Amino acid sequence: MSIKLLGRKRVSPQESRAAALGAARELLKTDGAAAVTLQSVAKRIGRTHANLLHHFGSAAGLQRALAEDIAQTVAASIEGAIEKRRLGQATERDVIDAMFDAFRREGAGELIGWIALTRQREALEPVIQTIDRIVRLMKAAGDERPVDRMTLGLTLLAIGDSLVGQEVARACALPRETVRQVAVTQIEALAGESLRD
Incomplete structure (x- = not known):
């Protein structure tokens, strides 16, 4: 850009x-x-x-506007993947990948971490609203699984990965993408079923 x-x-x-x-x-x-x-x-x-x-x-106002801008981009990516899954054009793994890719590509983890560490938590509101909208979207689509818990775990993993995923994976002597399989396993455990491929 x-x-x-x-x-x-x-x-x-x-x-x-x-x-x-x-x-x-x-x-x-x-x-x-x-x-x-x-x-x-x-x-x-x-x-x-x-x-x-x-x-x-203020600088906080700029950071909030940036968080809003990034939240919209991340939401569009994830909601697009959810809609494709609903239409049978994508798998649940595609939704997981979309979330990890969106957070990583946009630098969302670092921005969220910075905002939290500088105690400007009100600037996180656009991200919180995006997560809330994703949960409501999945529930409205008739998903009876615990999508709130699934989204919580997946979001925290995606944020952590976008922030320090490469370094932590290297410390564990694992490929960085291993965290995505951990996310799949976690969601399968919460859902009580294997994800469709």
Whole structure:
């Protein structure tokens, strides 16, 4: 993804906000959550710190907006996989893979960890709402299994994997993807049945 340098060019508030969120995403992926500051994002898009303060109010506001943006992307990916499973076009393993891939690709684990460690837990609300929506979606589709417990375990594993999965797997002398099989085993135990392939 290339960052759009805005400079002195006059743009709409929506374009400015979108450019800032794009830059924040890139900083998150390349340099980590601590690098997502108003100053660093402003520099990336050729705007001032004051300009971003106007749009987000504070660094916490930027992080909340970033969490909302990432939560929407993660939700779309997971909900798409759930819908494909419902239509018989995907397996439950595909849903698990979609969750792990979405969290890993978007840097969600690091952002969630940073927000929690800096005690800005209100910024986690978009992620919480996304998880709640996924549970309700699965229940509404008639899934009578304990989808709340399944989602809890799967989400925590996916967040942990996106945060330190590579390092922990290396310490255990296992391939990183082993955690996905652990997730399958966990869900099978909670569901009381084998997952369909």
